[in-house]
Amino acid sequence: MLANKTALVTGSTSGIGLGIAKALARQGANIVLNGFGDSEGPQAEIAALGVQVAYHGADMSKPAEIEDMMKFAASRFGQVDILVNNAGIQHVARVEDFPVERWDAVIAINLSSAFHATRLALPAMRAANWGRIINVASVHGLVASAEKSAYVAAKHGVVGLTKVTALENATTGVTCNAICPGWVLTPLVQKQVDAKAAALGLSDEDAKKQLLGEKEPSMQFTTPEELGELAVFFCSPAGANVRGVAWNMDGGWVAQ
Numbered sequence: 706m707l708a709n710k711t712a713l714v715t716g717s718t719s720g721i722g723l724g725i726a727k728a729l730a731r732q733g734a735n736i737v738l739n740g741f742g743d744s745e746g747p748q749a750e751i752a753a754l755g756v757q758v759a760y761h762g763a764d765m766s767k768p769a770e771i772e773d774m775m776k777f778a779a780s781r782f783g784q785v786d787i788l789v790n791n792a793g794i795q796h797v798a799r800v801e802d803f804p805v806e807r808w809d810a811v812i813a814i815n816l817s818s819a820f821h822a823t824r825l826a827l828p829a830m831r832a833a834n835w836g837r838i839i840n841v842a843s844v845h846g847l848v849a850s851a852e853k854s855a856y857v858a859a860k861h862g863v864v865g866l867t868k869v870t871a872l873e874n875a876t877t878g879v880t881c882n883a884i885c886p887g888w889v890l891t892p893l894v895q896k897q898v899d900a901k902a903a904a905l906g907l908s909d910e911d912a913k914k915q916l917l918g919e920k921e922p923s924m925q926f927t928t929p930e931e932l933g934e935l936a937v938f939f940c941s942p943a944g945a946n947v948r949g950v951a952w953n954m955d956g957g958w959v960a961q
């Protein structure tokens with residue numbers, strides 16, 4: 706379905722981003738990966754799916770590096786047809802204790818990076834009259850939790866950016882939508898499981914149960930594979946008139 710298309714997925718060396726990159730690659734899209742840590746393993750996993758893959762290590766908190774990544778993707782594959790704004794970090798602290806430098810980093814990586822990549826991707830998408838921008842927000846783009854001020858502010862911002870981008874392109878073949886996962890067992894969440902286990906003297910399994918029990922009625926983690934399939938739907942012909950939604954995949958979190 707996505708042969709001859711190119712998808713750039715930010716923060717795709719692990720977790721949800723890698724899951725979405727693989728799902729798009731299975732549909733035939735060439736992939737540009739981004740993110741920190743090991744990039745060789747993820748590149749090999751994508752190449753094994755029979756598509757072309759490239760990697761750019763832009764730090765998503767730095768607009769000049771994002772610009773360089775977008776130029777690299779265009780020079781390597783012609784243009785970016787599908788942009789998945791996924792890179793994100795978390796920091797947990799009460800507002801009055803929140804380190805200013807962590808606030809700035811969360812806003813830069815989780816929100817401003819999506820603005821920069823989107824503004825740079827749009828001209829070529831509009832010229833082609835086809836494009837898909839998928840923003841990985843969170844249930845925290847719709848509701849709040851204590852001690853996550855920067856993350857909740859950034860994710861609510863991402864949902865707002867999604868709606869504006871969708872509206873500004875509503876008469877074109879370019880759509881923009883957000884995905885709002887509940888708990889997904891990635892390194893980002895394992896850190897929160899570890900903190901809970903240490904604070905309450907719980908086993909890893911009990912800490913996971915407690916985390917799920919507080920918020921996610923299904924008592925199941927959403928998986929990167931499931932989120933990848935939702936991204937594929939947004940890219941499919943049936944998704945052409947889905948514009949500006951914030952679609953939660955959260956085991957019932959936001960239904961409560």
Ligand code: NAD
Nearest residue numbers: 716717718719720721740741764765793843888889891893
């Ligand atoms: P993860 O830690 O597994 O992956 C984050 C990715 O972003 C990694 O590839 C990392 O290298 C990259 N990254 C971090 N800082 C970066 C930077 N400055 N520049 C470039 N890349 C950077 O986390 P994840 O859980 O897969 O999170 C992916 C996205 O999903 C985030 O936006 C997160 O907020 C969102 N999300 C996660 C959950 C969850 O439960 N895990 C729930 C809702 C939303």
